[in-house]
Structures are given as structure tokens and as C-alpha cells.
Amino acid sequence: MYDACMKRALENIRGAVAVAGMVLVTLIGFIPLLPTSLVKLLAPWPAVKKPATHAVLWVARWWARGINACILGMGQTRVSYDQQVPDDPHGRYVIISNHQCWADVMLLCHVVEPQLPFPRYFIKEQLRWLPVVGMACWALDFPFMKRHSRAEIEKNPALRTRDMETVRRSCETFRDWPVTIVNYAEGTRSNATKRRAANSPYKALLPPKAGGTAFTLNAMHDVLDGVLDMTVAYVNTPEPKFWDMLCGRIDEVVIRVRRLDVPSDLLEGDYMGDADYRNRFKRWLEQRWAEKDVEVAALQDPRSSATRFAHVDSTS
Template structure:
């Protein structure tokens, strides 16, 4: 009976999400088309604000459905002052599709509304793809290592995508989200990558470095987000919708951009690249310890407040 009730919860949540997405598409489609047709200037900025307002309303409604139907409790620890008008690069771990929505639920409205680095293929999703396009999400090609070795010029393609996106965000409040692992962390993917971490995949530093470099003149800092599914070593979005994950813990802390890492040539400067990787790996090691403890049913930790205060990352 409990399993049946859980499935009914999941179906109800999915039905609600589909309905609110379709309803949100009614004002979103014309607003996005108008925005994309306008030249740079005041009129385009007003259209962007309209699209952003629709996106915020959709996200808040969708999160109310997800958390209300599932009964999941979200605990949020913010180790910095509110700053809705700042410009930040946000780095986070990524374990399931719920991460994307819960990130918005956690930081909106006290921190800038997020834009995401997302895969090129998602551009063609109905409604969602159009919204991402109109909100200037950077669409990344995600070239494989083999492709990059055969054609090193492909590195410049993603770097130029980041530069174009960041040129837009230099004039707008933003939390530019980079899931540094590049994909969702699962036991199978960690094994395939020979990950040194218990819960996380090794971070790919290039996207974070490109974003920091592109925005370095206006960047207010880095938001380091950690997401943990309490007592759930292998979280799944469907399990959350069905009410099988009672609590999700999220922490955001502010990091200053290290002076020696704020500007550099990640592609052509091996020393800069190694220093940046070392800095990001140090962040990831601390994040992995905290997330692993909270997701371990045998560990008493239930939130990030139950863990030691994180230390600033060491310089590379």
C-alpha cells in the first residue's frame, strides 16, 4: 500500500509539472520570440525582464508542486549575506535531476536567479529549450576527450560560447551555474571514471575557469553549493517525487576568486591549468566528505549544520 501511495504521489507530481510547464508556455513563447527578435538595447532588456519574470513564476510553482506533493523537506544553510543583484559563478555537485529545481528553490529570491551551462541537445526541448535560449543559457557541445585530441580547435568553440554568454551577464544580476562534474554522479559513472571521491565525480575545471576569466572584471565572487539527499546514497528524481526522500540539505557559501586564478589561459598555460585544478579539487574533497556523511544512513548528520564549518580552499 505504501508503494502504491508513493507511485500516486509521483504521478501527481509529474502531471502537475507538465501542466504548469504547458501553461507557462502560453506567455513564454511570445515573450521569448519578441526578446530574440529585438536588437540590443533598452527594449530587449525589458523583454528579458519579462521572460525572467515568467521563468521565476514557473520555477516557484514547479517547486511548490515538487515539495508539496512529495512531502520532502528542504533545509538550507547560506553562509553569506543576501545579494540578489550580484554577479556570481555558482559551482555545485550534481546527482539527479532534482538538483536543478532545488537549487532555484534554495537561492531564489535572496541570490540572483540562476542560468545554467546546459547540453546543446536541450535547446530543442519544447518550451524548456526556448526558455533556456531566451534566458541566454550557455549551450555547451560537451566534446569527448577523443574528439578534442583529434581536433583541438573544438576547445575554442565552448570557450567562445562561455564568452558570449558572460558578455550578456556582465550587465545583469546572475548566478551562472556550472555543474563542474559535467554530468550526474552515479555509482556506475564514478566507477567508470575511477573517481577518488565516494559520492562525487572528479570536477572538470575548464568551464569554471572560462566563466571566471570571462567575467573577472564584474564578478562579485563564487557561490559554492553542496546538495545532499539525507540518508540516500544513490538519489533518484523519481524517488523524491514519490516521497521516498524525506529531506534534502543544501549549503551555499561565498568564495573570493583567488587573485592568481582570476585571469589566465586555461587551454595554453599548463601551470595555470594545474593550479586551477588543484584549487577546485580541494573544494571537491571537502564537499565529498560532507555529502557522503549526510547521505549515509549510518551517520547521524542530517544537514550541513551538523558538519564542521568548511575551510577556505587551498590555493593551487
């Protein structure tokens, strides 16, 4: 009992040190972030806004590296990769991924950088007001999404298209920049409670929301260099928690990234107005999700003999 308590205490100390490191990295990053963000906000000239955006991206890259050093260095979680990430830092890509834990966001940066452009995420509106991070997300042109309940939409049907309009405006901005657009198609982190509430047909995943993915592909299809499918699984951990990862209680995370062949007839369409197109797109995404669910469920189940995806290219 004493040994178990000591082990738990040391793990918590490790997690606290990791949090302190992340706070320090964030505060240091805020020093150059504030003036560059203000320049981007206030300058009326594109010739000034463009270098300001480059400066913000530079800060974001180094901030992400520092945060990942804290997460992986203190937690000492092994990350196993099976990836087909092209070496194209000036391209335009969409990544469709499942979402299990807050660590997913930073691990994705760790996977794609520096081969691909710095990722932009569809994030919840509430994060706009988070100190430092909210400003960074705004300066990086992250789309802020307002999630509405079914009851709210029934009361005000106009809300149904509001997020889609946000996607459209953001994609107009992204067309002119090298970018990796990340869509967590489930809309939130998957756990057993949420899966029961959503009546999910999957063991480990929530049902994907097809609208955001369809709108992004429709808006960007003529400038995209590729669509990537990312699968994240926390080995032997059905309910991964960020704190547990910081404390070193998660031994391994497996990440698979592969190029996704999207049928040409799904790259263009009217998702809201064409029921046939909408149903075809949903079926296509749900089939991808069913395949992903088998992989994730096998890796997360402590009783499973699976230890990682097949064809692992490298381990760090």
C-alpha cells in the same frame, strides 16, 4: 506484503500527480513565454529586447516557484539549509555546485530566489530541442554546451576550445545583467557507474572539470560580487532519483551554500595556454571537491550518524 504494495502504489500516485502539476505549470508558463521570446528574437532594437528579457525572467521566476511547489508539496521532502546567501538581487555571482539528481536544478532556484538574480545554467546542447523548456533556456541566454569525447577531441583538436568559446560569449552577455551563473563542475549527475568509469578518487562525487569554472571567473572577475560554493546531499540516499523524490521516498535534502574565497591569482589567467596556471587552478578546485565529498558521503550513507551539515540556519 499487501501493505507494502499499497504504500508503493500510493507513492507512485503522488509522483504522477506531481508530474501532472509540473506539466500544467509549464504549459501555463508557455502562454506568456512564447510572445516575449519572439519579441526578443525578432526585435532589432535594444530598447525592446531589454524589457522582453525582463518579461522572460518574470515568467521564469514564477514557473520555478510553481515547479518547486509541485516537487516539495507532493514529495514532502524536508529541505534543510546552511546558507550564506547575500541579499543582493542586482549583483553578479557564480555558484559552483555538485550534481546528484535532476531535482538539484530546481532546488537551487528555491535556495537563491529572491535573494540573488535568477540563475543561468551551463546545460547540454540536447536540451535546446526540448519543447517549451528549450525555448525558455534560449530566451534566458543559457549557454548550450556540446560535450565531446576524448576520441572526438583527438580526431579534431579544435573541439577542445569550442565549449570555452561558448562560455566566453555567454559571459559577455551576463556582464551587463544581474545574474547568478551556475556551474555544475562535474559536468553531469554523479552516480556509482559514472564514478567507476571516470576512476573518481571521491566516494560520492565525480572529478570536477576545471576549465568551465576557470573561464567563467576569468571572464567575469572584474564585475563579480562573489563566488558561492553549493553542496547538495540527499540524506541516507546514495543514488537519489528525481522520481523517488516526487513520490516522497527521500525524507531530507541538505543544502549548504557558503561564500568561496578564490585566490586573487586564480581569478585571472590563461587556462588553455598557461600550464602552471591550469595546474594551480585544478589543484585548488580539487581540494574544494575533496572537502565537499567528505560532507556528501557522510550524509548519503545510511550507516552514518550524520543527519545534516553543522550550523543549520533554518529548516523548511
